[in-house]
Amino acid sequence: MVPATKGPVAQKGGWAIVVLLFFFMLTNFADKAVIGLAGVPIMKELNLTPKEFGLVNSSFFFLFSLSAIATGFIVNHVQSRWALLAMGIIWSLTQFPMVGTVSLATLIVFRIVLGAGEGPAYPVALHALYKWFPNELRTLPTAVFAQGASIGVVLAIPILNYVIERFSWHWAFGLLGIAGLVWVVAWILWGREGSIAAEIVDDSGRLVERVPYTRLLLNGTILSGFAAGFGAYWGLSLLVGWFTPYLITGLGYSQTDASWITTLPWMAYPFIIISIGWLSQYLLARGVSTRLARGVLGGGGVAFGGMCLALMASMPGDRLKIAMMILGIAVPGVIFTLGHAVVSEITPVPQRGAMLAIHNAVITSAGLIGPYVMGSVVQTAGASPAEGYHRGFLICGVVAMTGGVAGMIFMRPQSEIARFAATPRLKQALAE
Numbered sequence: 001m002v003p004a005t006k007g008p009v010a011q012k013g014g015w016a017i018v019v020l021l022f023f024f025m026l027t028n029f030a031d032k033a034v035i036g037l038a039g040v041p042i043m044k045e046l047n048l049t050p051k052e053f054g055l056v057n058s059s060f061f062f063l064f065s066l067s068a069i070a071t072g073f074i075v076n077h078v079q080s081r082w083a084l085l086a087m088g089i090i091w092s093l094t095q096f097p098m099v100g101t102v103s104l105a106t107l108i109v110f111r112i113v114l115g116a117g118e119g120p121a122y123p124v125a126l127h128a129l130y131k132w133f134p135n136e137l138r139t140l141p142t143a144v145f146a147q148g149a150s151i152g153v154v155l156a157i158p159i160l161n162y163v164i165e166r167f168s169w170h171w172a173f174g175l176l177g178i179a180g181l182v183w184v185v186a187w188i189l190w191g192r193e194g195s196i197a198a199e200i201v202d203d204s205g206r207l208v209e210r211v212p213y214t215r216l217l218l219n220g221t222i223l224s225g226f227a228a229g230f231g232a233y234w235g236l237s238l239l240v241g242w243f244t245p246y247l248i249t250g251l252g253y254s255q256t257d258a259s260w261i262t263t264l265p266w267m268a269y270p271f272i273i274i275s276i277g278w279l280s281q282y283l284l285a286r287g288v289s290t291r292l293a294r295g296v297l298g299g300g301g302v303a304f305g306g307m308c309l310a311l312m313a314s315m316p317g318d319r320l321k322i323a324m325m326i327l328g329i330a331v332p333g334v335i336f337t338l339g340h341a342v343v344s345e346i347t348p349v350p351q352r353g354a355m356l357a358i359h360n361a362v363i364t365s366a367g368l369i370g371p372y373v374m375g376s377v378v379q380t381a382g383a384s385p386a387e388g389y390h391r392g393f394l395i396c397g398v399v400a401m402t403g404g405v406a407g408m409i410f411m412r413p414q415s416e417i418a419r420f421a422a423t424p425r426l427k428q429a430l431a432e
Helices: 014-037 039-046 050-059 064-074 080-099 104-118 121-130 139-146 148-166 169-190 213-217 220-250 255-285 290-312 318-346 349-364 366-380 385-410 413-422 424-431
Strands: none
Touching: 014 039, 014 050, 014 080, 014 104, 014 121, 014 139, 014 148, 014 169, 014 220, 014 255, 039 050, 039 104, 039 169, 039 220, 050 104, 050 220, 050 366, 064 104, 064 121, 064 349, 064 366, 080 104, 080 121, 080 169, 121 139, 121 318, 121 349, 139 148, 139 255, 139 318, 148 169, 148 255, 213 220, 213 349, 220 255, 220 290, 220 318, 220 349, 220 366, 220 385, 220 413, 255 290, 255 318, 290 318, 290 385, 290 413, 318 349, 318 385, 318 413, 349 366, 366 385
16 A cells, blocks of 8 residues: 655744744834824924925835845845844834934935845745745745734734824834834744755756856746836835825825725735635645746736726725725735745745845835835826826836736746756756
């Protein structure tokens, strides 16, 4: 009798790390979201124009990508848990200067430092998470961990808005600094390093041990993943920095009402991302190719979201506009789970930390452009800021649709693995 073949299993303790990293992302995105939530009070106190506030939002991404890439190469050689600890400390300490007297220059400088600390967060956390789960079991824990971002914002917004209205926007930043230090203590006590190192093989069983970075970066799967992720992150950067100001100055809502409405896209994220993450893993378990289960599913989500944003301005009434914006920003978020899974799928483990960081750096560079473009468009709209906002969201929609379609067509992970394994250099290495 032939014994049953044991399927892939997660390392014991993996889901405890998922929980810790969930709160890591919760803190991360609460730090990001506070600037948009406090946007109108900040602009009033500091006398900022929309373009200047757009510059503040974009400054967060000034060193974001460079820091992500540098740290990605570092965690190829250093345990990721130490990098995560350092990031948590940086995030916390950059919040406290906001409690005192703040100028435009101070705001920009500390947003740049915060961005440098947060740039590597998602790829390094993914790299750490992937050490606890094999490739076949990564999609669902990744989707759960990533929802720390949206759930964190949903939980943080009512609390931060109360602090902003009851005390001031300065103390909202101080509260986040304290929360960050709490996570740092928890990570020191319970954070650990996993030991799973999944091998990359093609369909015929040939092992891929190392691939030149030019081959890893300049192929259709990675480049189209860049395009899809860039389009999705453009929308996310507008949600973080401009959604609440749009509700207040564009649609006329109060600060309190706008803060509650701002939670809606973040509330939609967990249902959408975890459901599609589960669907992707379900399809993979039943033999569906990763091109369909990750590439087409992820790229299609981005393209659909872009279409919603492009149509938003033509919707009658504020409620339909808001609904289209929620779909247009939340649904493309599937690519943050599926796109990184594709990168991990085709990248040998010794190079994975750097590749995840480079991938994240490229897609998040949209945050350097999107908020500033929105601020410029709103400012040139003059007496009709709503029209400026709608133009800004239309631009975002076109970018997302273009990137999403590229992802659907060109993300083909298994084909790339086969090409990597078939190169003469790798064949020789295997023969030796």
